[in-house]
Amino acid sequence: MANDRLTVAVLGPGGVGGLLAALLSRTGHRVICLAGEETARVLGTDGIEVRSGHFGDFTARVEADTVLREPVDACFVAVKATALDAALERVPAKALGDAGLVVPFLNGVEHPAALRKLYRSEQVAPAVIRVESTRVSPGVIEHGSPFAEVDLTGDTAPRERVDALAGALERAGVRVRVQEDEAAVLWAKMSFLAPFALLTTRYGVPLGDVRTRHRAELVALTEEVAAVSRASGAPVDAAAALARYDAFPPGTKSSMQRDAEAGRTLELDAIGGALLRAAERFGVPVPVASGLVRELAGPDGS
Numbered sequence: 001m002a003n004d005r006l007t008v009a010v011l012g013p014g015g016v017g018g019l020l021a022a023l024l025s026r027t028g029h030r031v032i033c034l035a036g037e038e039t040a041r042v043l044g045t046d047g048i049e050v051r052s053g054h055f056g057d058f059t060a061r062v063e064a065d066t067v068l069r070e071p072v073d074a075c076f077v078a079v080k081a082t083a084l085d086a087a088l089e090r091v092p093a094k095a096l097g098d099a100g101l102v103v104p105f106l107n108g109v110e111h112p113a114a115l116r117k118l119y120r121s122e123q124v125a126p127a128v129i130r131v132e133s134t135r136v137s138p139g140v141i142e143h144g145s146p147f148a149e150v151d152l153t154g155d156t157a158p159r160e161r162v163d164a165l166a167g168a169l170e171r172a173g174v175r176v177r178v179q180e181d182e183a184a185v186l187w188a189k190m191s192f193l194a195p196f197a198l199l200t201t202r203y204g205v206p207l208g209d210v211r212t213r214h215r216a217e218l219v220a221l222t223e224e225v226a227a228v229s230r231a232s233g234a235p236v237d238a239a240a241a242l243a244r245y246d247a248f249p250p251g252t253k254s255s256m257q258r259d260a261e262a263g264r265t266l267e268l269d270a271i272g273g274a275l276l277r278a279a280e281r282f283g284v285p286v287p288v289a290s291g292l293v294r295e296l297a298g299p300d301g302s
């Protein structure tokens with residue numbers, strides 16, 4: 001990354017990936033989106049159209065392919081957890097080379113280990129993103145939140161590469177923090193997301209109803225998740241998490257809830273499943289979380 005112009009591949013150009021791809025392209029970086037044939041065709045022809053009150057409405061040209069064919073400075077991974085294994089076949093380690101960063105934006109805490117089985121450990125620099133962004137059709141992204149914030153971690157990655165990427169994202173308009181402690185960053189997001197996602201999806205109501213009609217369950221679950229997070233190395237405070245839920249607009253929905261409403265497969269295993277596995281590993285009792293995950297998984301456990 002000696003010069004300022006980066007080459008960034010984006011695996012999964014949807015709500016998150018499509019937004020970041022368009023923002024980076026708009027500021028002069030070379031962006032190669034990796035997607036299925038039809039989406040790659042649309043993106044290669046029409047580019048990515050972003051509709052955003054925060055970033056403005058614009059269309060950005062991107063390259064698009066079904067598979068990575070050359071080394072890049074960074075490869076963003078922005079598919080849903082349920083599509084991760086299949087999608088990674090589009091990023092052969094040989095093509096990526098041994099220098100490019102692999103930067104996953106998925107919610108959850110287990111995917112970095114899966115990536116480190118495929119790519120060199122030092123290349124994997126997990127990120128979390130706080131944003132509300134939706135792929136309404138291939139190449140068309142609606143960004144609804146008045147912000148896009150990224151925490152980029154690089155415990156194992158070369159710091160100058162992580163900093164160069166952070167700088168590029170910053171200049172594209174994304175607020176970026178580079179953090180030292182990968183587990184703390186991933187669990188901080190998980191501890192906020194898991195109670196919100198599990199309860200809004202289980203009851204099919206927005207956050208405002210969860211925090212009033214299901215308050216006792218929200219409090220108990222938030223405390224369980226905070227205890228698992230602390231055991232996993234993230235100093236999470238349940239009271240602070242509850243205060244954040246109380247500050248959100250009452251109509252706020254989780255993306256898991258929106259997936260359920262649309263009949264899409266849920267990221268239940270990456271969020272609820274991972275939470276239960278960590279709880280078991282550290283011997284933290286999580287009766288409320290266990291019950292919710294069981295109910296959401298249904299009788300066949302899927």
Ligand SMILES: NC(=O)c1ccc[n+]([C@@H]2O[C@H](COP(=O)([O-])OP(=O)(O)OC[C@H]3O[C@@H](n4cnc5c(N)ncnc54)[C@H](OP(=O)(O)O)[C@@H]3O)[C@@H](O)[C@H]2O)c1
Pocket residue numbers: 011012013014015016017034035036039078079080081083086087088090105106107129130131132133134135137138139255267
């Ligand atoms: N959206 C948000 O606001 C938000 C906020 C924070 C965190 N997250 C997390 O970010 C991750 C991505 O979520 P998202 O909402 O951006 O998902 P999304 O809008 O559904 O986008 C996923 C993209 O992955 C593509 N894809 C699926 N299977 C693929 C495959 N085998 N090969 C290549 N591409 C494939 C889809 O392609 P097609 O376009 O062809 O369907 C789609 O463009 C999730 O873990 C989510 O929890 C999302």
